[in-house]
Amino acid sequence: MTKQLTTIAMALGLAAIGFGGAQAADPVRIGFSLPITGIFAPAAPSQQKAYELWRDQVNAKGGLDVAGTKRPVEFVSYDDQSDPGQAAKIYEKLIAQDKVDLLLGPWGTPHHFAVAGVLERFKFPMVGDTAASVQLRDLKPGYIWFPTSALPDEQGKQLPLLLKSLNVKTVAITTAQHPFALENKKFIVEGLKANGIDIVSNADYPLDIRDMTALISSMKQANPDAELSLSMTGDSVLYTRQSMELGFKPRVQFVLVGPAATFFTGIFGDKANGLLTMGHWSPSQKKWPKAKAFFDAYVAKYKEPPDYLDSALSFEACEITEQAVAKAGLDHEKLRQVISTDTFDTIDGPVKFNGVVNATTPTMFLQYQNGVFEIVWPKSEATASVITK
C-alpha cells in the first residue's frame, strides 16, 4: 500500500515538474505478469530468470539506451495466478495505473491472447515471447509480435522432411490433448502423408495421464522407425521415462515440449542423448555470437542451463525491445513502427517481423547431444548432424 502511495506521489511529483525535464536517472519501468502461483507456476522461473538477467546486464552497462539517454531499468511485475483473465487485468493496471514505460510478455499462449486485446486498445506495443499457435497469425498486426519460429504449420512441413532425410518409413504418434500438441499433430500428419511416410500408430491421451504402459506397449508392437511424442511438459517426462523402462527404442525419437526445459535434462542426464525436440536456438550456433554469451551468463548467474525455448525467447524479446527503444525512444507509435520494420540482432540471430510473426528465423529442430542441444535441422542452420540409434 505504501508502495502504491509512493508511486502515486511520485507520479504527481513528476507531473508537477513536467515530463520534459525527465532526469537521466529516472528509471524506465517495465511491466509484466507471470504465473507465480497456480498450475503454471513451475513454468515461470525460466522466463523470469531471462528477464532478470537482461535487466541486470543492461543496468551493469549503465542503463537502457533511450534514444541516446541511458536510464536504469526497473521491473513492475505481478502474479497472474495462472489465470488469463487475471493477466488481462494486470496489463490494464500496468498501462493505466502504474503507467509503465514498456511491457514484456506473460507466460503461455492463452495469456498472450488475453493481453493482445489490451495492447490493441491502449495502442501499446509489446514484443511477446512464450506463445506458439498458428492462430497467432490471425491476430491483428500492430501492437504485438512473436519471435518464435516454432509454429505448428511450419513444423508440420519441416519435421517430415527431417524424418525423410533419416530414411524413416514408418512413424507412431502420441499426442497430448492440449491445443498446441493437437495443432502440431494436425499439420505433422498432413506433412507425413505428403511425404509418403506411414503412420502405424496414432493415439491421443489426456494430460492427467499417470501411466503410459498400455500406450507405449502398443507402439512397441507396431515397431515404427520413428516415434513422435507430441507432449507438453509433465507428460513428456512420463513418456520418456516409461519408454526407456519398457525398452521402446525406435531409431528416431521426437518429443515436442519438455526436453528443452532445464529440469528435463536434469532428470535424465545422458539418457536424453539423441532426443529430438522443437526449438530454434542453441549456444553452439557460431553464426550468432550472442548465443554463447547468453548461455554462459545464464549458467554463471543461475548455476543451471537456460530453457532452450522459454528463456531464449524471453531474452530475445528483451533484446528486441532494447534495440527498438535505443532507436525510437519510448514513444509508442515510433516504437511500433521500428519494431514492425527493423531487423534486430539477437541471441537467435537476426529477427525481422512480418505482421505479428518472425519472418527471418527458419523453423528448426534440436537434438540433445552430450549436455547441449544442437541444431540439427535444417541443414543450412545445423550445428551438428543428427545421430540415430
Next chain:
Amino acid sequence: MTAQDARATGFGAAVRQAIITAGGPLKALPWDINGTDRTRHAARTAAVVSVAALLATSLPFLANDYFVGFGFSLLVWIALTESWIVISGMTGYISLGHVVFVGIGAYVAASAWHTLPIGIILPLAGLAAAALASLVGYPCLRVRGPYFVILTFGLSELIKYIVINIESALAVSGRVLFGAPGIDTLYLIVLGLAWASVMIALTVRESRFGSGLRAIRENEEAAETIGIPIAKFKAAAFVLSSIIPGMVGALLIMRTTYFAPLEAFNPQTSVLIVTMAVIGGSDRPLGPILGVVFLVVLQELLWANLPQLYMIIVGILLIFIVVWMPGGIYGRLQQIIATVRR
C-alpha cells in the same frame, strides 16, 4: 412459506423448529423473529443493492480501464458466489463443481462466436448451463453430504474431459474470439448479471420456495413430511444457480478472447467460489459480496510483492473463519451490530 404459515398448518414441533432455524443461525436478530420485518429488510437490501448497481454503471465513464477491469473481476465473483448460494447456501448441498457451468457457457460462446450476435450468445450460454444442470440435477441431488461435494467435483472434471475429447476429435485446438467487445461493455453486462444474481438470491430467500430450501437444509426428512416437494425444489435451485454462471463464462471468454478447455474448466474456480462465500458468510445474500470484496481487495494489496504470501494468507483466513468465525465476515458484523444495539 414463512415461520407463521408453518405454525398455522399445525405440523409437529420438530418440523416447525426446522423451519424456524432455517432462517439462519442469527435468529437473535430483531428482524428474524417476525416474517414481515424480514421481508421489509430484504426489500431494503434490494433497494440498496439496486441503487449501488445503478451508481456503479457510471464507473466506465469516470475511471480508467484498470478500475473497470478491477470492477469486472469483482462483479464476476459476486455473480458466481451469489448464484452458488442459491443451491449451496440455502440447501446445504455444497457444490464443488460450479466451474462446469462457467466452462459450458464459455464453450457455447466460443463455438457460436462469429456465427451469432452477443445478444443471442449470452442467453444461449445461460440456457446451456441450465440444460446441463437440469440433466444432472435430479440424480446428483439424491446424493448427500460429502458424497455430493465429491460428486459435483467429479462431474465437472468429467465434463471437462468430454469437452477436451470433443475438441480434439473435431481437430480444434483452442478457439480465438476475434472482435470481442471491450472491457467497458463487458463490465456493464456483468454488472447486470451480478445485480440479477443478488436479486435472485434475495427473492428466493424470501419466497415460499426459499423457506422450503432452508427446511431441506435443516432436516430433509422433516421437510418431506410437511409436503415440500424436495426433489423438485432441489433441482429447481440447482438449475437456478447455474444460469448466471453460464452467462458469466461467456463473458469471461470474451474477456480473455481465447478458449481452451483446461483453463475454462479449471477446478480452482469452483474452490474459489466456495472459499469466497464461506469467508463472507454463505447464509445471507450479502455475505458473499463481503467475502468477494475482502479477498479481491486483499489480493490487490498483496499480489505486487508477495504472491505466495497472499495465497498463504488466504489459507490462514479460510481456516480461521471456518474454525473460529462460523458465520463468516457477515455473521460477525451482524453479531457486533446486535451487541451494539442491545
Next chain:
Amino acid sequence: MSTQLLIAALVAGSVYALIALGLNLIYGTMRLLNVAHGEVVMIGAYVAYWALSLLSVGPLVSALAAMPLAAALGAIIYFGLFRKAMQSSEFMERIEGNSLLVFFGVSIILQNATSLLFTPNQRGYRYQDEIVHVIGAVVPVNKLIVLAIAAAVCIAAVLFFRLSTLGLAIKALIQQREAAALVGIPLTRIELTSLCLGFAIAGLAGVLVSMTEEISPFMGFPLTVTAFVVVILGGLGNVLGSLIGGLLLGVLETFGVALTAPSYRSIMIYSVFIAVLLLRPQGLLGAQRART
C-alpha cells in the same frame, strides 16, 4: 504383454491404495475430508529428495524420517485446529464441509510455503532405475521396491485392523462411534492416532512416489483427486475397501486404456467414479457402513 500391464497395474494400484488408505482412515474415524492429503504426500517426496541430494541418504532410510515428520504435522493440525472445533456443535453439524474447507486452507498454505522455500521447479532424482526382467515383463528395480513396500504396508494394515487391539478399536470407532465411546474406547486418543497414522502413511507414499516420478510443490492436488476416486470406489470410511479401490483404479488405468483408447482414460475413470457415487455410494464392496 499382459504381464507387463499387470505389473504396471499393481505398481500404480498399490501406491493409490496406500495414499487412499490414510485418507480413508482419517475420514472413517473423524469424518474429516482431508483435501490436503496430496500435500502430505508432497512433503514426504521432498524429504526424500533433499535427503538424497543434500545428505546422500537413500529414500528407504529417509522414509523413516518422512513418516514421523508427517505424523507430527498431523498432530499439530489435530491439536491446533480440530480438537477445539470438534467440540462445537455448529462445526460438527457440517463437519464434512467444514473440514474440507479447513484442509483446503492447509493445502494452499503447504503448497505455497513449499514453493516459496524450494522454488516452484520440478525436481527429480534417479534411484535404482536399472531394468530387470520379471516373467516376460521389463520393470525398473525402483518400481519393484515401490510395489514391495506398498504391498507390505497394505497387508500390514489388513492384519492391523483384524488382529491388534488398537486396530480393532479404530474399526469399532469407524463403525459405531457412539457405542465405541460407551464401551470405554478413548475417542481423543484413537482419533489422534488415526490422524497421525494416516499422515505417516501419506508421507511414506510421498517417498515412494518420488522414487519413480518427478516432484513439485503442486504435485499434491492430482494425487488428492486420485485418492478420492479410490476411496469412493472402495467405500468412504471403509479402510479395506480403499485397497481394492486402489487396485481397481490401477487396472482401469492400464487394462482399461489398453482395451479402449488412451484418449478415454480420464472420461472412463470419472464415469466409473460418478456411477459408483450415484448407484452405490457405500462403495463397490457393499454396505459395511451406512450412508451418512
